[in-house]
Amino acid sequence: xxxxxxxxxxxxxxxxxxxxxxxxxxxxxxxxxxxxxxxxxxxxxxxxxxxxxxxxxxxxxxxxxxxxxxxxxxxxxxxxxxxxxxxxxxxxxxxxxxx
Amino acid sequence: xxxxxxxxxxxxxxxxxxxxxxxxxxxxxxxxxxxxxxxxxxxxxxxxxxxxxxxxxxxxxxxxxxxxxxxxxxxxxxxxxxxxxxxxxxxxxxxxxxxxxxxxxxxxxxxxxxxxxxxxxxxxxxxxxxxxxxxxxxxxxxxxxxxxxxxxxxxxxxxxxxxxxxxxxxxxxxxxxxxxxxxxxxxxxxxxxxxxxxxxxxxxxxxxxxxxxxxxxxxxxxxxxxxxxxxxxxxxxxxxxxxxxxxxxxxxxxxxxxxxxxxxxxxx
Amino acid sequence: xxxxxxxxxxxxxxxxxxxxxxxxxxxxxxxxxxxxxxxxxxxxxxxxxxxxxxxxxxxxxxxxxxxxxxxxxxxxxxxxxxxxxxxxxxxxxxxxxxxxxxxxxxxxxxxxxxxxxxxxxxxxxxxxxxxxxxxxxxxxxxxxxxxxxxxxxxxxxxxxxxxxxxxxxxxxxxxxxxxxxxxxxxxxxxxxxxxxxxxxxxxxxxxxxxxxxxxxxxxxxxxxxxxxxxxxxxxxxxxxxxxxxxxxxxxxxxxxxxxxxxxxxxxxxxxxxxxxxxxxxxxxxxxxxxxxxxxxxxxxxxxxxxxxxxxxxxxxxxxxxxxxxxxxxxxxxxxxxxxxxxxxxxxxxxxxxxxxxxxxxxxxxxxxxxxxxxxxxxxxxxxxxxxxxxxxxxxxxxxxxxxxxxxxxxxxxxxxxxxxxxxxxxxxxxxxxxxxxxxxxxxxxxxxxxxxxxxxxxxxxxxxxxxxxxxxxxxxxxxxxxxxxxxxxxxxxxxxxxxxxxxxxxxxxxxxxxxxxxxxxxxxxxxxxxxxxxxxxxxxxxxxxxxxxxxxxxxxxxxxxxxxxxxxxxxxxxxxxxxxxxxxxxxxxxxxxxxxxxxxxxxxxxxxxxxxxxxxxxxxxxxxxx
Numbered sequence: 001x002x003x004x005x006x007x008x009x010x011x012x013x014x015x016x017x018x019x020x021x022x023x024x025x026x027x028x029x030x031x032x033x034x035x036x037x038x039x040x041x042x043x044x045x046x047x048x049x050x051x052x053x054x055x056x057x058x059x060x061x062x063x064x065x066x067x068x069x070x071x072x073x074x075x076x077x078x079x080x081x082x083x084x085x086x087x088x089x090x091x092x093x094x095x096x097x098x099x
Numbered sequence: 100x101x102x103x104x105x106x107x108x109x110x111x112x113x114x115x116x117x118x119x120x121x122x123x124x125x126x127x128x129x130x131x132x133x134x135x136x137x138x139x140x141x142x143x144x145x146x147x148x149x150x151x152x153x154x155x156x157x158x159x160x161x162x163x164x165x166x167x168x169x170x171x172x173x174x175x176x177x178x179x180x181x182x183x184x185x186x187x188x189x190x191x192x193x194x195x196x197x198x199x200x201x202x203x204x205x206x207x208x209x210x211x212x213x214x215x216x217x218x219x220x221x222x223x224x225x226x227x228x229x230x231x232x233x234x235x236x237x238x239x240x241x242x243x244x245x246x247x248x249x250x251x252x253x254x255x256x257x258x259x260x261x262x263x264x265x266x267x268x269x270x271x272x273x274x275x276x277x278x279x280x281x282x283x284x285x286x287x288x289x290x291x292x293x294x295x296x297x298x299x300x301x302x303x304x305x306x307x308x309x310x311x312x313x314x315x316x317x318x319x320x321x322x323x324x325x326x327x328x329x330x331x332x333x334x335x336x337x338x339x340x341x342x343x344x345x346x347x348x349x350x351x352x353x354x355x356x357x358x359x360x361x362x363x364x365x366x367x
Numbered sequence: 368x369x370x371x372x373x374x375x376x377x378x379x380x381x382x383x384x385x386x387x388x389x390x391x392x393x394x395x396x397x398x399x400x401x402x403x404x405x406x407x408x409x410x411x412x413x414x415x416x417x418x419x420x421x422x423x424x425x426x427x428x429x430x431x432x433x434x435x436x437x438x439x440x441x442x443x444x445x446x447x448x449x450x451x452x453x454x455x456x457x458x459x460x461x462x463x464x465x466x467x468x469x470x471x472x473x474x475x476x477x478x479x480x481x482x483x484x485x486x487x488x489x490x491x492x493x494x495x496x497x498x499x500x501x502x503x504x505x506x507x508x509x510x511x512x513x514x515x516x517x518x519x520x521x522x523x524x525x526x527x528x529x530x531x532x533x534x535x536x537x538x539x540x541x542x543x544x545x546x547x548x549x550x551x552x553x554x555x556x557x558x559x560x561x562x563x564x565x566x567x568x569x570x571x572x573x574x575x576x577x578x579x580x581x582x583x584x585x586x587x588x589x590x591x592x593x594x595x596x597x598x599x600x601x602x603x604x605x606x607x608x609x610x611x612x613x614x615x616x617x618x619x620x621x622x623x624x625x626x627x628x629x630x631x632x633x634x635x636x637x638x639x640x641x642x643x644x645x646x647x648x649x650x651x652x653x654x655x656x657x658x659x660x661x662x663x664x665x666x667x668x669x670x671x672x673x674x675x676x677x678x679x680x681x682x683x684x685x686x687x688x689x690x691x692x693x694x695x696x697x698x699x700x701x702x703x704x705x706x707x708x709x710x711x712x713x714x715x716x717x718x719x720x721x722x723x724x725x726x727x728x729x730x731x732x733x734x735x736x737x738x739x740x741x742x743x744x745x746x747x748x749x750x751x752x753x754x755x756x757x758x759x760x761x762x763x764x765x766x767x768x769x770x771x772x773x774x775x776x777x778x779x780x781x782x783x784x785x786x787x788x789x790x791x792x793x794x795x796x797x798x799x800x801x802x803x804x805x806x807x808x809x810x811x812x813x814x815x816x817x818x819x820x821x822x823x824x825x826x827x828x829x830x831x832x833x834x835x836x837x838x839x840x841x842x843x844x845x846x847x848x849x850x851x852x853x854x855x856x857x858x859x860x861x862x863x864x865x866x867x868x869x870x871x872x873x874x875x876x877x878x879x880x881x882x883x884x885x886x887x888x889x890x891x892x893x894x895x896x897x898x899x900x901x902x903x904x905x906x907x908x909x910x911x912x913x914x915x916x917x918x919x920x921x922x923x924x925x926x927x928x929x930x931x932x933x934x935x936x937x938x939x940x941x942x943x944x945x946x947x948x949x950x951x952x953x954x955x956x957x958x959x960x961x962x963x964x965x966x967x968x969x970x971x972x973x974x975x976x977x978x979x980x981x982x983x984x985x986x987x988x989x990x991x992x993x
Contacts, residue, residue, distance in 0.1 A: 013113060022974055029120065033120050062155065073167070074257070077258050194975055
């Protein structure tokens, strides 16, 4: 079976994740959508690594994981801080940028 | 060659799990679904000849990141249900069209390419990865280490609440209470009736009147208190049997969590 | 003492400053400080005159530069004082009459709690007026010119708690400003033409300028003179200026300030000599004003307003004389001096009458005051004889000369100006006699509560001195043409010209007309009953009573169109200039308003935008790039 199928799976997961980011108002759920998009990219990288028969794709996926871990830490800290200030993690409420 | 059965299993698990992102209402459910997605992806990595990444995926995502998510969910209130009704006009259609469009475009591109796939691919074992990581990518590793430390410090700073006023000592708190006119002595304990030690009955003062303050405020808010009238009547029964029947007929204020009264009634 | 003439300005100025700054604590003695300052200024002027008379005629002028007012390469203006016969004449007139009026005011303003302030203003006026006449350049003259305008404004509005008095002060100020514009324009033309503003340089360079330029300067100067001297068509403020206390009317609006216009014309003689057209206009303005003032004076029942109209008319005579050129300058100044005496004396007499009659001014409620106020009657009567031009009193010597001079010339001018002046003399005789008879003769028509009495000595003594001046000053100065010769260094020597009519004929005609006017007034107002309430009167009477509807004319001719112009301009500015800018700004604002909606503050909308952008980029790459 062609590993390209995994790339198609990655594309589907990416679109689901992006839809989640756009549709969900709960900041944590939207954040999980972001994580899913990152993971779909990882999946594509690993699949390409397999297709090309070299390790650089896996290395890149590893780096993405590390960066994602750091991002999660900061992102969740921000969510906590916002929750402290507003007693809510809804993405619709902080609309101070409204022109 | 890639195992086809494994692909389909992984595909079904990951897609159904990730669809919960769009349709599930409770955050905890979503988080657990994503955990399964992560596990499925780990399996996919293993199937694609990257066992090291599969293990790292389990450890980092399933073990650390998703648990962190769950932890934050607990912190902000796990039973916050979210309405799926869209509040921004047109957002739903834009989102679905955008997501569908990107999926279509990517799939159409992917479907049109055919890449050579060597069959003699050896699994990327940890030793080979370590060689590449610490030779070609050593600088990136160092930078990532710095990034992680920065992120940790950043998270600490973001969640840190500075103390704006000095901490009060116990003496100061007591003095403040007295100055504010609070009762200097402890509040009386609730549940004065010897035959009933429940916390939901107020204490009585020397005149026999109930002291409302003696009952926990939480019970008050939950309407789980009772005034102890029936106990009083039981006591008074011994002196004046004429009033005995009256309290039994009085409807209970909150009957479902007040079994003791029922028990008393039966015993009489 | 001629070089120390600046003391004459400095002393009253210092006194005014002291009185204004000292406040209430100077109330008890402040008025005497004012009198002393004015008297000291007179002393300085008098000593300067004596020193001047000791010199030969051509060396009498002395120009002292005090300091440089505006240093500069192109325009350098020094503060310099010019003490020559003309200015010393004014200094003496101002300080002498001024001092007498100061003394008079001590008694007249006795019951006013702001007497100190009054004296401060009076001193300020004296200082400014002296600066005006002593200045050796037009710019410095302008400083004094504005100074007397300010003092006049302050004094007309001295009782500004009455709204109409405050309005009168404003009116005087505004009308004067119109004249000031003329002076400023004249200075501007002078500077561009001659590059200097001092009298000496302008006088030297006047030959270089074209007649047109000189005519323009002359007309601008005439505008200034009209504003300050209440000449047609800027005469409307003088009648209302009588709102000020009577000593103010006597000093500022009869004897000195209003004659500043005449001074300006005479001082600018070199310019006017080079601009015959401007001279004719000056004479015409003088003739019109002299007739107008006389006609108004015939109808007024308010004693002060009648005197004000008379002042206008007499200054008209002076302007007429000044407009006649070198032959008239000396007579203009001569008449100015004698007029200063007799008109100030009559105003003080009017003040005395008002003092006795509880500040009433309606002559129809006077009458038969000669018995109650003998001194006032006699002094006023001397002034009356003087203004009528009965020989040998002062007015005869000065006015008769003007009438004679008006008949000199060729063509239509001598006949028009001469006959106007001649008839004016008859009208003057009528209205002044009317005033005199209505006030002092006939039957008493007093209102019930008044008890006329003679004024205190502090008031009568200045009146007596002025009356003596009115009676004999003209004779003293006219004998042997003393005054004309004294002024000759300034006005220039003039050959004798023969009038178009023989001099005795003119003199006889004048006296006959004067006698006719006086007799007619006696018949109508002396012997006959005077009604206590003014009769409706003919159209002519009503017209004259209303100052020839000057206010209405001003309103219709200047104010209304001016308002319309400004309104149109404001509208045009708002609609076109502002409108264009505002429309443009509103356009940009609406663009901003429209694009503002994009920023709805919703994070998810921004994310959607990003995703759509991504889709578009990928689509472009996929469709176009592959």
